[in-house]
Amino acid sequence: MQLEGKYVLITGGTRGIGKCMIQELVKGGVSKIAVIARDKQNLKQLAQEFEGVKFIKIAGDVANIEVLRDAVALIEDKxxxxxxxxxxxxxxxxxxxxxxxxxxxxxxxxxxxxxxxLLTKYCIPLLKASKEAAILNISSGLGLIGKPFYAVYGSTKAGIRQFSDSMRRELAPFNISVTCAFPTATDTDMMQKFKGREMDSPEFVAERSIAGLLNKESQVIFGGEERLNENAMNFNAPDELDKIIAESYEERKTASIDHKAV
Known part of the structure; x- marks a missing residue:
């Protein structure tokens, strides 16, 4: 799959990984991008930064069903x-x-x-109208392995993994590929609390995730061999992983306190 001339919708595209993804898309030849984000000022700055891109700017919260419906209706119209x-x-x-x-x-x-x-549901008719379409879902390494103190976040991201697998198989007859990316700790606003810790750059995560989409990879897992080995242990010997995590229980609890980015 090539990016040149593609029409793209991205949520949360005004900062962090999302903004870096827009940079990757533009480098690949994309000039039509719809962005759903809450901050109107950031949306305005995005349009100023990428002057050659014709943006559809949708200011709103993705938790609002009407924002999603209106966004898809606007894209269909334009x-x-x-x-x-x-x-x-x-x-x-x-x-x-x-x-x-x-x-x-x-x-x-x-x-x-x-x-x-919901957004995927609303977009499926528009994706089916494309000759070659793709969906990229951003999950998390915490969606692969349940870690203490991230039960809610990890559960939502595990749901994205399951949803991606289901939709990949459901949409395959329509030439719509589905890729799910699982970033580890990434140096974005969401991780401000952990400044100083070694993390992936948002540029790297964006580049590798977009590459996975273009190559029609089912999964893009970050974290190297350590993460892959941990995933294997979680599946094959979960009791052993329980013991390892228990050794750093208090440290993990302390680190999780006030880790909030909403």
Whole structure:
């Protein structure tokens, strides 16, 4: 799959991994990009930064069903079809489950999971109208392995993994590929609390994820051999992984406190 001339919709595209993905898309020859994001000023700056791109700017929260419906209706009216959908927007609120505010729990499910399901549903007719279409869903390494103090966030991201597998198989007859990326810790606003820790750059995550989409890879897993080995242990010997995680329980609990990016 090539990017040249493709029509793209991305959520959360004004900063972090999302903005770096737009940079990758533009480098590949994309000049028609629809962006759903909450911050109107960031949307305006995005259009100024990429002057050669004809943006459809949708200011709104992906948790709002009407925002999603209106966005897809606008794209249908202006473009008539869609080549690439990138479900990138996400939030995190970590800590012991009993301490997470009800609203924060609800919002994580609404933004990280429900919005992805709904937006994909609404976009399927437009993707089917393309000769060759693709969906890129951004999950997380925490969607592969359940870690303490990230039960809600990890569950939403695990849902994205399952959803991606299901849709890849459901949409295969229509020449629509589905790729799911699983970033590890990435140096974005979401990880401000952990400044100083070794992390992947958002540029690297964006480049590798877009490459996975173009190569029609089913999964793009970050974290190298260590993450792959941990995944294998989680599946084949979960009790052993339980013991390893238990050794750093208090450290993990302390690190999760106040890790919130909404």
């Amino acid at each position: 473009w008539g079809h869609l080549d690439i959908l990138i479900n990138n927007a996400g939030i995190v609120s970590a800590g012991p489950l009993e301490d997470i505010q009800d609203e924060d729990l609800y919002d994580q499910v609404a933004i990280n999971l429900t919005a992805v399901l």
